[in-house]
Amino acid sequence: SKEGYPHFMIKEIHESPKAVRDTISSLVSDLDVVEKISEEIRQAERVIITGAGTSYHAGLYFSLLLSREGLTAIPLVASEYYNLKGRKGDLVVAISQSGETIDVLLSIRKLKSEGAKIVSITNVIESAIARESDYKVYMRAGPEIGVAATKTFTTQVATLLFLYSYTFGKEWKSLKEADKEVEQAINLTEGFTKRIGEELSKKASVYYLGRGLSLPLAMEGALKIKEVSYVHAEAYPAGESKHGPISLVESGFPVVFINDGEMPELLKNNVMEMKARGGKIFTISVNKKIGEADTEVFLSSKFPVLSISPVIQLIAYYAAVSKGLDPDKPRNLAKTVTVE
Numbered sequence: 450s451k452e453g454y455p456h457f458m459i460k461e462i463h464e465s466p467k468a469v470r471d472t473i474s475s476l477v478s479d480l481d482v483v484e485k486i487s488e489e490i491r492q493a494e495r496v497i498i499t500g501a502g503t504s505y506h507a508g509l510y511f512s513l514l515l516s517r518e519g520l521t522a523i524p525l526v527a528s529e530y531y532n533l534k535g536r537k538g539d540l541v542v543a544i545s546q547s548g549e550t551i552d553v554l555l556s557i558r559k560l561k562s563e564g565a566k567i568v569s570i571t572n573v574i575e576s577a578i579a580r581e582s583d584y585k586v587y588m589r590a591g592p593e594i595g596v597a598a599t600k601t602f603t604t605q606v607a608t609l610l611f612l613y614s615y616t617f618g619k620e621w622k623s624l625k626e627a628d629k630e631v632e633q634a635i636n637l638t639e640g641f642t643k644r645i646g647e648e649l650s651k652k653a654s655v656y657y658l659g660r661g662l663s664l665p666l667a668m669e670g671a672l673k674i675k676e677v678s679y680v681h682a683e684a685y686p687a688g689e690s691k692h693g694p695i696s697l698v699e700s701g702f703p704v705v706f707i708n709d710g711e712m713p714e715l716l717k718n719n720v721m722e723m724k725a726r727g728g729k730i731f732t733i734s735v736n737k738k739i740g741e742a743d744t745e746v747f748l749s750s751k752f753p754v755l756s757i758s759p760v761i762q763l764i765a766y767y768a769a770v771s772k773g774l775d776p777d778k779p780r781n782l783a784k785t786v787t788v789e
């Protein structure tokens with residue numbers, strides 16, 4: 450039941466702190482598995498990260514973390530699996546909320562037959578993808594009814610951040626408190642996100658721009674608003690936007706910048722470029738402001754990715770609701786995609 454919420458999507462966004470808390474405690478209570486997966490990651494010649502849609506974006510985020518450590522990390526859109534030949538020494542990390550997405554299943558089957566080992570991260574115990582994996586990680590996000598992935602994306606990213614931090618000797622224990630950052634982000638931005646969502650809902654098209662670890666979030670922000678509110682949205686690496694996309698920007702064209710605090714000066718250049726063409730600028734900033742925006746949502750957080758995740762989801766939710774759409778049942782979409 451929706452327990453008093455008008456839609457599952459908003460209920461499930463609000464369940465994200467608990468989903469993250471339960472998932473991190475489950476990982477902490479089973480460090481043996483985490484240790485084994487960490488060994489595999491450290492020893493792998495290549496780490497291939499496969500997933501579809503939102504889960505692909507979580508995987509892209511993970512691949513950036515690993516590449517920054519010098520690993521050969523290859524993000525793979527699951528449905529494009531035939532473009533990659535696997536081999537011994539490959540470790541595949543398959544990310545799927547449902548654990549049943551056919552493209553992901555086919556990608557792991559192919560890579561496994563070519564010699565790869567498989568780690569799966571799913572939210573459903575003994576799902577098809579989990580059953581065919583050498584190592585299984587289960588998220589504890591609880592059931593997700595809304596078609597759009599919300600709490601499960603935040604939980605995927607938390608799980609991947611945990612695996613990364615553990616593997617590379619970073620401070621993983623502080624992730625036990627990560628749910629508080631998620632909760633705070635939701636509580637502090639409901640008003641802002643409602644206003645931004647309403648404004649974007651009136652637009653035909655919107656850009657989401659980010660750099661570095663914010664790029665997968667920009668991609669996810671664009672996917673989410675497109676999916677539930679039918680506002681056309683595209684994501685680009687912010688620096689890439691001047692190589693073509695900027696020609697669309699004219700007076701009032703909305704541009705959402707995702708700023709995880711890592712490169713605010715570089716992002717500011719891109720903000721200025723968009724502003725000079727009359728772009729309407731929204732920034733979601735963590736820890737460091739960019740300034741110059743029409744609206745800047747600002748948060749402080751130890752885990753920027755986990756704070757930004759619910760914010761982009763809330764914007765998409767409010768955009769859908771202000772158009773009178775049912776965000777739980779976007780047209781043409783099914784919760785689990787079992788056809789190729």
Ligand code: F6R
Pocket residue numbers: 501502503504505544545546547548549550553596597598599672673676784785786
């Ligand atoms: C978007 C969305 C889809 C799924 C994709 C993969 O909100 O929900 O893009 O992320 O279909 O699904 P899973 O994670 O179940 O493999």
